[in-house]
Amino acid sequence: MKALHVITGLGVGGAEQQLRLLLRHLPAQCDVVTLTNPGPVAEGLTADGVRVTHLGMTGNRDLAALPRLTRLIRDGGYDLVHTHLYRACLYGRVAARLAKVRAVVATEHSIGATRLEGRPRTAGVRGLYLAGERLGHATVAVSPTVAERLRHWGVPGQRIRVIPNGIDAPRFRYDAARREVARTFLGLPEGAFVVGGVGRMTPGKRFDLLVRALALLPGDVWLLLVGGGPEEDVLRRTARDLGVSNRVLMTGERPSLPDPQDEAPDLVDLLSAMDVLASPSPEESFGLAVVEALAAGLPVLYASCPAVEDLPPGAAPGARRVTGGAGAYARELLRLRAAGPGERSAPDAVGRYDIAATAEQLMDLYTAALSGSNLEGSTS
Known part of the structure; x- marks a missing residue:
């Protein structure tokens, strides 16, 4: 299995470091694209032997980044695209669909009760989020609390899989x-x-x-x-x-x-x-x-x-x-x-938050998404 992870940036943050740790345990060939800020975590991933590409996106409305990302995905021959963080989820899902990738998965790391990655949860933010979410096959919630927030926003429950963050x-x-x-x-x-x-x-x-x-x-x-x-x-x-x-x-x-x-x-x-x-x-x-x-x-x-x-x-x-x-x-x-x-x-x-268990659950989700299996009941 060949997978591409698309993330907004690779500075030192929780989602970014979680991605690096996860890739040490995923039994799949994984590359990474960062839309912006190839920071210290990018250097760490490269040291781990992961190929990291900086897309050079200049802002949220840099639409020229979309065809570049689409070409990168198509040329890479990826079976699956996994997106992380709001901007990457939006652009990554669209690009993956345009590149005709077989499966698209996203992880929701940062949805709060009233804000999404620091953004107020306005009707516009919610509308863009839901439009992008429909282009994927499944959304991973890092906790049952996040799963409930996603359902409240309008994401169908059968598309949500709870897979908690993990640590070593x-x-x-x-x-x-x-x-x-x-x-x-x-x-x-x-x-x-x-x-x-x-x-x-x-x-x-x-x-x-x-x-x-x-x-x-x-x-x-x-x-x-x-x-x-x-x-x-x-x-x-x-x-x-x-x-x-x-x-x-x-x-x-x-x-x-x-x-x-x-x-x-x-x-x-x-x-x-x-x-x-x-x-x-x-x-x-x-x-x-x-x-x-x-x-x-x-x-x-x-x-x-x-x-x-x-x-x-x-x-x-x-x-x-x-x-x-x-x-x-x-x-x-x-x-x-x-x-x-x-x-x-x-x-x-x-022990409930073991990174090896997180990686195993994620591989199960990848397999199900690639096979077209029904994800019904995956939030339990």
């Missing part, structure tokens, strides 16, 4: 030696209680709430933010205005998969360096950072995390939902600080 859980296992190395690299004082945040630095992630919570906490509490994005400067100014900039560390984008040429701590090292992960984003489609933190044995405070909320009650005892603002997070962080370090072991629930 053993890689995230807590390591005391890596913790010490990472904390020394970061210049953290001995005994510092480190609150972590992982994700894109955008307004929707609400990392400013953690900066404001830090201002309510004792001087031995530090904030470690891992990720990049347009909100970085705003967060630095907020920390400066609140007088806590000396206790805020921002690492920029850090890969979850190791880069032998990069001596700085990767995401796994940084999770070992933390004492708790906080995820104040009010709208998530899955909550990959939370699952990775649980795999690292961290307690987690979150505002929205379908990956936890869709589990049976008590399956992730280290995760607690927090409602409210900076004060609510500050109170929970003080509680965890007072409780002291617990055993850094992952809950059994993390």
Whole structure:
């Protein structure tokens, strides 16, 4: 089987890194096209031996990209096209149909309760989404919550398959030696209680709430933010205005998969360096950072995390939902600080999100789509 994955960009983000990890486990010949931004994940994919093509798309309305993508798909002789993220799903599905590809699958990574990849869920966005969705054979929802949102939008239930994101859980296992190395690299004082945040630095992630919570906490509490994005400067100014900039560390984008040429701590090292992960984003489609933190044995405070909320009650005892603002997070962080370090072991629930199982389910979907099998009932 020869498959082409089409994605909007390949900067360091959850969907992008999930794609790289997935391709390490899919038993199919896979190439990748990125419409824009061939960033660090593109370099990682190339290092893994995956052929990556940058389409050079200049914006959402660069219609000249459509015939280029169509030719690329047709010339590549692909059996199946798999699209990821809104723009890639729209252009990729159209191009795949024009190229007469046998099967077209999409993964919905980022549909929230009120926004789609940061866009307000207007009638126009919904109309374009549904028009594109009808050109595919199946849409993968990364959680039951996302599947329900898709049905609410008007995607027929028989076209939806729930296949959760996956992680390589053993890689995230807590390591005391890596913790010490990472904390020394970061210049953290001995005994510092480190609150972590992982994700894109955008307004929707609400990392400013953690900066404001830090201002309510004792001087031995530090904030470690891992990720990049347009909100970085705003967060630095907020920390400066609140007088806590000396206790805020921002690492920029850090890969979850190791880069032998990069001596700085990767995401796994940084999770070992933390004492708790906080995820104040009010709208998530899955909550990959939370699952990775649980795999690292961290307690987690979150505002929205379908990956936890869709589990049976008590399956992730280290995760607690927090409602409210900076004060609510500050109170929970003080509680965890007072409780002291617990055993850094992952809950059994993390095993539900194994990347090998995700890849196996996806291959089953590919086979069904290529054979024309009925996908009825695939959301269960």
